[in-house]
Amino acid sequence: MSLSLYDVVQPLLVQHLSNLSHLLAKLQAHAESSPEQEEQILSARLAPDMFDLRRQVQIATDHAKGTMARLAGCELPSYPDTEKSVGDLQVRLQRTRDFVLSLTRSAFDGAEDRNIQMIYPWATYDFTGLRFVHYWAIPNFMFHVNMAYAILRQQGVAVGKADYLGPNEPN
Numbered sequence: 001m002s003l004s005l006y007d008v009v010q011p012l013l014v015q016h017l018s019n020l021s022h023l024l025a026k027l028q029a030h031a032e033s034s035p036e037q038e039e040q041i042l043s044a045r046l047a048p049d050m051f052d053l054r055r056q057v058q059i060a061t062d063h064a065k066g067t068m069a070r071l072a073g074c075e076l077p078s079y080p081d082t083e084k085s086v087g088d089l090q091v092r093l094q095r096t097r098d099f100v101l102s103l104t105r106s107a108f109d110g111a112e113d114r115n116i117q118m119i120y121p122w123a124t125y126d127f128t129g130l131r132f133v134h135y136w137a138i139p140n141f142m143f144h145v146n147m148a149y150a151i152l153r154q155q156g157v158a159v160g161k162a163d164y165l166g167p168n169e170p171n
Contacts (some may be wrong), residue, residue, distance in 0.1 A: 004134055005071055006108035007134045012101060012138065013064045016145050017097045019166035020060060021090060023152055023159055027085045029064035030157045038086060046147065053151045054079070060144035061096040066163045067137040068100050070116050071129050 031038035042054045051059065059082050069076040077099055083089045114129040118136065127136060149164050 004105055004108050005111045005129055006103075006105045009067060009071065009133055009137070010103070010105075010138055013067065013100050013141065014056050014097060015166055016098065016141070017061070017064055019164060020057065020073060020145055021093045021097075022166065023157075023163055024057070024086050024089055024093070025151060026163065027152055027158050031086075041152070042086070042089075044151050044155050046150055048155060050147065053148055053155075054083060054089065055146045056148040056151065058083065058092065060141055060148065061092050063137065063141040063144065064096050065099050065131070067141065068103050070132065070137075071109075071111040071114065072101070072103045073114060074107065093155065 027038065031041060042130075043050045043052050046129055061079070065077050065079075067121045077095075079092060079095065083092055110129075112128065112130040116129060116132045118125040118127070125136065149159065152159050
């Protein structure tokens, strides 16, 4: 069996979406007796010019679903960024995980050579599927998962490396 981009990307996204859900459950337990504390942590950021925890989770899910949709050549699901609570973010994570799991390996046939263009106000980036995975998709997804983890640590939520890495097998 040959290795497909699906085999590289899908398990990593599923694993870290599940780990992010686990991290948010730790936040919820940490702030169980104080809705104000939950909001304070969801609004926390590492630096004034960085996004807060809520937005880090939203962007991580955007990268996960965007990566899968672009590589599979299918329509990109759009989610409004209206989450207010940990519970809302958990629903978004589950929706994203369900989408990632819904795509089949065969949808990724030829994905390594698929042309992918990312257009932003400041630049346009052109990739093959393989370069997109290596230089854009995975680094961006992992950056936002990492920032969410770092904010939780900074805010005193009891999370550690084992929580970040999760189990050795996809959930």
